[in-house]
Amino acid sequence: MTRHLLRDDDLSPIEQAEILDLAVELKQDRWSQRPLEGPQTVAVIFDKSSTRTRVSFAVGIADLGGSPLIITSANSQLGGKETPSDTARVMERQVAAIVWRTYAQAGLEEMARGTRIPVVNALSDDFHPCQLLADFLTIREHKGELKGLTLAYFGDGRSNMGQSSALAGVVAGMHVRIASPIEYAPREDVVADADRIAKTTGGSVALYTDPLEAAAGADVIVTDTWVSMGKEEEKLARLRDLGAYKVTAELMSLADPAAIFLHCLPADRGYEVDAEVIDGPQSVVWDEAENRLHAQKALLVWLLRQQG
Numbered sequence: 001m002t003r004h005l006l007r008d009d010d011l012s013p014i015e016q017a018e019i020l021d022l023a024v025e026l027k028q029d030r031w032s033q034r035p036l037e038g039p040q041t042v043a044v045i046f047d048k049s050s051t052r053t054r055v056s057f058a059v060g061i062a063d064l065g066g067s068p069l070i071i072t073s074a075n076s077q078l079g080g081k082e083t084p085s086d087t088a089r090v091m092e093r094q095v096a097a098i099v100w101r102t103y104a105q106a107g108l109e110e111m112a113r114g115t116r117i118p119v120v121n122a123l124s125d126d127f128h129p130c131q132l133l134a135d136f137l138t139i140r141e142h143k144g145e146l147k148g149l150t151l152a153y154f155g156d157g158r159s160n161m162g163q164s165s166a167l168a169g170v171v172a173g174m175h176v177r178i179a180s181p182i183e184y185a186p187r188e189d190v191v192a193d194a195d196r197i198a199k200t201t202g203g204s205v206a207l208y209t210d211p212l213e214a215a216a217g218a219d220v221i222v223t224d225t226w227v228s229m230g231k232e233e234e235k236l237a238r239l240r241d242l243g244a245y246k247v248t249a250e251l252m253s254l255a256d257p258a259a260i261f262l263h264c265l266p267a268d269r270g271y272e273v274d275a276e277v278i279d280g281p282q283s284v285v286w287d288e289a290e291n292r293l294h295a296q297k298a299l300l301v302w303l304l305r306q307q308g
Ligand code: CP
Pocket: 049, 050, 051, 052, 053, 054, 123, 131, 264, 265, 266
């Protein structure tokens, strides 16, 4: 059966761990897996801007023996002119997989329903599961086991990064704290899904409005931009509403002394995080950005294996 990665809980705990193990192997021996030898092509479609996702998929697909086809949707028929399912039906006869960065999660779901090749969410308004695989590879490298660690996320909890942190975290058996104003908390259905998964993995998800309480003793501190792509018109309100959730040196001092700091980047220093934190000794953001390459290669290898 064709498998897709549209949201973090599309992977079971065992599958998430398998992909992370594979990512460790691929990081040690970068050209050891060549499932796209031929070369076969993978389409990588962007409805929104990107640096890391574009580079890491292009390089990763080439590393796997394949050929990346990078498409900017503004110059394609996708996006108003042709449906995601018709697009997928055309592409599936020529490419091995589709990677898509878009706005609505519903578009990804429609594309996945309409095709027999894997569809990967390269960021939507709701989830960023590729980023979380890279984040968890990074956490494993710095802290060992994921299970039982406390991850605290600060800022826009309803963003792709807030919601993916909640879901991926409980899949890994982590204790996830989301610190945000109530109106920026993750969607109720996402919290309910995270809660249900947590009961099976020994993890937990908890919502906080007090950032100091959320930081206390945490092993991993995470934040992201306060103004995600597509939210630019809300910028002034967001800077006002989220100001209290900035990751400062003072907030970091409340976490476990060995805590690490993650940010998916791009970062706005002085807004969601102070320069002394992101450029300081606890920050692992450059490892995290590199790990997009290794984690996504592992994901593609794994998805292609499921194709049989
Ligand atoms: N973190 C991330 O997805 O970065 P890009 O927007 O540059 O791809």
